[in-house]
Amino acid sequence: xKNASTDIxxxxxxxxxxxxxxxxxVATVSRVINNSPRVTEKTKLKINEVISxxxxxxxxxxxxxxxxxxxxxxAVIPTLDHAIFANFLSAVEEALAASKYRLVVATTGGDPDVxxxxxxxxxxxxxxGIVLSGTVHRAEIDQLSSRYExxxxxxxxxxxxxSYPTIGYDNFHLAQLAMKHLFDLGHRGIxxxxxxLKNNDRTRARLAGAREFSSxxxxxxxxxxxxxxxxxxxxxxxxxxxxxxTALLCLSDVIALGALFxxxxxxxxxxxxxxxxxxxxxxxxxxxxxxxxxxxxxxxxMGKKTAEALVRKxxxxxxxxxxxxGGSLVERASTARPPH
Amino acid sequence: xKNASTDIxxxxxxxxxxxxxxxxxVATVSRVINNSPRVTEKTKLKINEVISxxxxxxxxxxxxxxxxxxxxxxAVIPTLDHAIFANFLSAVEEALAASKYRLVVATTGGDPDVxxxxxxxxxxxxxxGIVLSGTVHRAEIDQLSSRYExxxxxxxxxxxxxSYPTIGYDNFHLAQLAMKHLFDLGHRGIxxxxxxLKNNDRTRARLAGAREFSSxxxxxxxxxxxxxxxxxxxxxxxxxxxxxxTALLCLSDVIALGALFxxxxxxxxxxxxxxxxxxxxxxxxxxxxxxxxxxxxxxxxMGKKTAEALVRKxxxxxxxxxxxxGGSLVERASTARPPH
DNA sequence: TAGGAAAATGTAACCGGTTACATTTGTCAA
DNA sequence: TTGACAAATGTAACCGGTTACATTTTCCTA
Numbered sequence: 001x002k003n004a005s006t007d008i009x010x011x012x013x014x015x016x017x018x019x020x021x022x023x024x025x026v027a028t029v030s031r032v033i034n035n036s037p038r039v040t041e042k043t044k045l046k047i048n049e050v051i052s053x054x055x056x057x058x059x060x061x062x063x064x065x066x067x068x069x070x071x072x073x074x075a076v077i078p079t080l081d082h083a084i085f086a087n088f089l090s091a092v093e094e095a096l097a098a099s100k101y102r103l104v105v106a107t108t109g110g111d112p113d114v115x116x117x118x119x120x121x122x123x124x125x126x127x128x129g130i131v132l133s134g135t136v137h138r139a140e141i142d143q144l145s146s147r148y149e150x151x152x153x154x155x156x157x158x159x160x161x162x163s164y165p166t167i168g169y170d171n172f173h174l175a176q177l178a179m180k181h182l183f184d185l186g187h188r189g190i191x192x193x194x195x196x197l198k199n200n201d202r203t204r205a206r207l208a209g210a211r212e213f214s215s216x217x218x219x220x221x222x223x224x225x226x227x228x229x230x231x232x233x234x235x236x237x238x239x240x241x242x243x244x245x246t247a248l249l250c251l252s253d254v255i256a257l258g259a260l261f262x263x264x265x266x267x268x269x270x271x272x273x274x275x276x277x278x279x280x281x282x283x284x285x286x287x288x289x290x291x292x293x294x295x296x297x298x299x300x301x302m303g304k305k306t307a308e309a310l311v312r313k314x315x316x317x318x319x320x321x322x323x324x325x326g327g328s329l330v331e332r333a334s335t336a337r338p339p340h
Numbered sequence: 341x342k343n344a345s346t347d348i349x350x351x352x353x354x355x356x357x358x359x360x361x362x363x364x365x366v367a368t369v370s371r372v373i374n375n376s377p378r379v380t381e382k383t384k385l386k387i388n389e390v391i392s393x394x395x396x397x398x399x400x401x402x403x404x405x406x407x408x409x410x411x412x413x414x415a416v417i418p419t420l421d422h423a424i425f426a427n428f429l430s431a432v433e434e435a436l437a438a439s440k441y442r443l444v445v446a447t448t449g450g451d452p453d454v455x456x457x458x459x460x461x462x463x464x465x466x467x468x469g470i471v472l473s474g475t476v477h478r479a480e481i482d483q484l485s486s487r488y489e490x491x492x493x494x495x496x497x498x499x500x501x502x503s504y505p506t507i508g509y510d511n512f513h514l515a516q517l518a519m520k521h522l523f524d525l526g527h528r529g530i531x532x533x534x535x536x537l538k539n540n541d542r543t544r545a546r547l548a549g550a551r552e553f554s555s556x557x558x559x560x561x562x563x564x565x566x567x568x569x570x571x572x573x574x575x576x577x578x579x580x581x582x583x584x585x586t587a588l589l590c591l592s593d594v595i596a597l598g599a600l601f602x603x604x605x606x607x608x609x610x611x612x613x614x615x616x617x618x619x620x621x622x623x624x625x626x627x628x629x630x631x632x633x634x635x636x637x638x639x640x641x642m643g644k645k646t647a648e649a650l651v652r653k654x655x656x657x658x659x660x661x662x663x664x665x666g667g668s669l670v671e672r673a674s675t676a677r678p679p680h
Numbered sequence: 681t682a683g684g685a686a687a688a689t690g691t692a693a694c695c696g697g698t699t700a701c702a703t704t705t706g707t708c709a710a
Numbered sequence: 711t712t713g714a715c716a717a718a719t720g721t722a723a724c725c726g727g728t729t730a731c732a733t734t735t736t737c738c739t740a
Contacts (some may be wrong), residue, residue: 012489014696025720030698038718057487060466061410062696064401066725072444072465079430081623086426090419093447097458102465104412104444107433118437125412125442126400147397149352228624254624261629264604283421284568284594289601354726365690370728378688402726406695 074122091303175209195226231258246338271336290333414462431643515549535566571598586678611676630673
C-alpha cells in the first residue's frame with residue numbers, strides 16, 4: 001500500500017526549487033526538461049541529478065497554460081457497453097495516441113440532455129476537439145463549439161447537410177443494400193428488428209432505408225432493446241405471428257445473435273427455415289453457426305479517420321471534410337432462398 | 341461546416357476583456373463566473389450580458405493551475421475491444437462523472453512497455469489518479485506514481501501483497517469454483533481453453549487455480565487467441581484428440597462463444613455430448629443456446645468501487661483499501677453430467 | 681446627518697511553467 | 711593579450727485565471 005501522502009514536510013518540488021538547488025536559473029532547467037540543445041552537457045547532468053534527487057516532475061497544467069495546448073480530444077458516445085462503440089473508441093484512441101493526443105470519454109446513455117452536459121464538461125476541462133455520435137444534437141452544442149472555437153466531428157453517419165463534418169456511413173443506403181440481398185434471394189416477407197428509435201438518427205435512417213426499399217416486400221418492423229435479450233425477445237414474438245416472415249433483418253449484430261439463439265431454441269433451422277441477417281459485422285459473426293450474413297461497418301477505419309481529421313485540423317489547420325465510410329455486404333451462411 | 345477559424349481579427353476573449361468591457365474588476369467577473377454570493381444582482385446581470393456578447397468562456401487550464409486540481413483520472417487498460425474492459429470502463433466513467441471527475445483512457449494492447457509509456461503520458465497531462473489492470477507492471481510505474489503523488493489502483497485482481505491497493509476478483513479461487521462445479525457433476529477429463537498467458541497475471545492465476553484443483557482430474561490446457569475465433573479454433577483441435585475431454589472450461593466467455601458455435605458446427609450437443617463453461621458472464625451468456633454456465637464477474641461493481649475509492653482519496657484523503665469483488669458461479673444449461 | 685458595520689468591489693500577488701531578450705562566459709584569431 | 715563572436719546562462723514578463731486583503735459603497739441606527 002503506497003497511499004500515505006507524505007504530507008506537510010514535503011510538498012511537491014517545482015521548477016524553481018530545482019533551479020535553486022542546482023544553482024542555475026529556471027530557464028536553464030526548463031531547457032533541460034524540454035531538451036533544447038543550447039545547454040552544456042555538464043549542467044544538464046547536474047540538473048538531471050537534482051531533478052531525480054528531488055523527484056521533480058513538471059506540472060503539466062502550468063505547461064499547458066503557457067503553450068496554450070492540451071492535446072486532448074473528447075468523445076461523447078451513447079455507451080461503452082456495445083462493442084461497436086467500444087471498437088470505435090479503441091481506434092480513435094490508438095490513432096490519437098500515435099499523434100501524442102489523449103482521449104477523454106464521456107457516455108450519455110443516449111440522452112441528448114446528458115450529451116450536452118457532458119460536452120460542456122469536456123470543454124470545461126480543456127478538450128481541443130469533440131467527437132459526437134449521429135447528426136441530431138441539442139442546439140446549445142453549436143454555441144459551445146463556436147465559443148471554444150473547437151472542431152466537432154459527427155460520426156457513425158454521413159450527411160453533407162449536417163452542421164458539422166460527418167465521418168461515417170450512409171445508414172439509409174446500407175439498409176437498402178441489406179434489403180436488396182434478401183429481396184434478390186426471393187424474400188418478400190421480411191421483419192426488421194431494430195433497437196430504440198428515440199434519439200437515434202442512425203437507427204432511424206436504417207429503418208427508413210429498409211422501409212423505402214420496395215413495395216413488393218411485406219415489411220414489418222419490431223422495436224426492441226439493443227441487446228441479445230432484445231433479439232431473443234423479438235423472435236419470441238415473431239414466431240407467434242400468423243404469416244411468419246421468411247427473413248429477419250436485424251439492424252444490429254447483437255440483436256441478430258439473440259435472434260439466432262432463440263431460433264435455435266425453437267428448433268428452427270437457419271437459413272433453411274428462416275434467414276437471419278445482421279448489421280455491424282462484429283468480430284464473432286463470422287464464427288457464428290451459421291456464420292452470420294451482415295453489413296460490415298469498418299468502424300475502426302471510421303475511428304482512425306476521425307482522429308486523424310481532428311489532429312490535422314488542430315496541428316495544421318486543415319479543414320475537416322466529411323468522409324463517407326463505405327460499408328459492405330458480407331454474405332455468409334445465415335441467409336438463403338426462402339423455404340418452398 | 342463550421343470549421344473556418346475566425347483567425348486574426350478575433351482572438352478568444354479573456355477574463356480581463358470581460359472586466360474592461362463591463363467596467364468592473366477581474367475579481368468581480370471571476371465571482372460571477374463561479375457564482376459566489378457577494379455580487380449585486382445588477383452587476384451580475386451586466387457581466388453576464390458582456391460574457392455572452394463576447395462569447396467568453398473561461399480557460400479551464402488556467403483555472404486548473406490556480407486551484408491545483410484537474411479532476412481527471414486515467415485508466416490504462418489492455419484493450420477496449422473486449423466487452424469485459426469496455427463494461428468496466430463504462431462503469432468507471434459513470435461513477436466518476438457523478439463526482440464531476442473525468443476519465444482519460446489509454447490502451448496498451450497488453451504490452452507492459454506501452455503501458456509504462458501511456459501511464460507516463462497520462463501523468464504528463466495531469467491525471468490525479470491512475471487505474472491499471474492486473475498486478476504486474478514495469479517497476480518505473482512506482483517512481484511515476486510517487487513522483488506525482490498520485491494514487492494508483494490495480495483492478496481485475498485481488499492481491500493483498502501487491503504494491504498498490506487492488507480492487508478485483510480472486511481469479512485463482514474463482515477458477516477453482518468453476519472446476520469444482522464440473523468436478524461435482526462428475527467430469528474428470530477437463531480441457532481449459534484460455535487466452536494468452538504472456539503479460540497476463542489474471543489469466544495465469546485462473547489457470548493455476550484450475551491446475552491445482554485436484555489430481556483426480558485429467559486436466560489439459562490449450563492457449564489460444566482471446567476471441568471467438570480462438571475458441572472456435574481450440575475446439576477444432578480438441579475434437580481431434582483421442583480421449584476427448586468431457587468438459588471445456590473456457591476462461592473467457594468470448595472463447596466459450598466460439599467454442600459453442602464450433603461444437604454446434606460439429607453437431608455435438610451441449611451439454612449432452614460435452615459440457616461447456618465460460619468465465620465473465622457477459623450479457624449474452626444467459627441468452628445463448630444452450631444458456632452458458634459461467635463465472636459471473638461483477639465488472640460494473642468493480643468499476644464503481646474503483647472510481648469511488650479514487651474520488652474519496654482525492655477529495656477527502658481517505659486511504660484506498662483493497663476490495664475483493666466476489667464473483668459467483670452461474671449455473672445454466674451448458675453444463676451437465678458427462679455422457680455414459 | 682454622522683458614524684460604523686456589512687456588503688460590494690478593486691488591487692495585486694500568485695499558481696508553475698515558457699521564452700524573448702539581456703547578459704555572461706568561452707573560444708579562437710590576430 | 712585583446713577583440714569579436716558564438717555559446718551558455720540569466721532575468722523577467724507572460725499565460726489566464728483565483729483569491730487574500732484593501733478599499734469603497736451602501737444602508738441602517740442613533
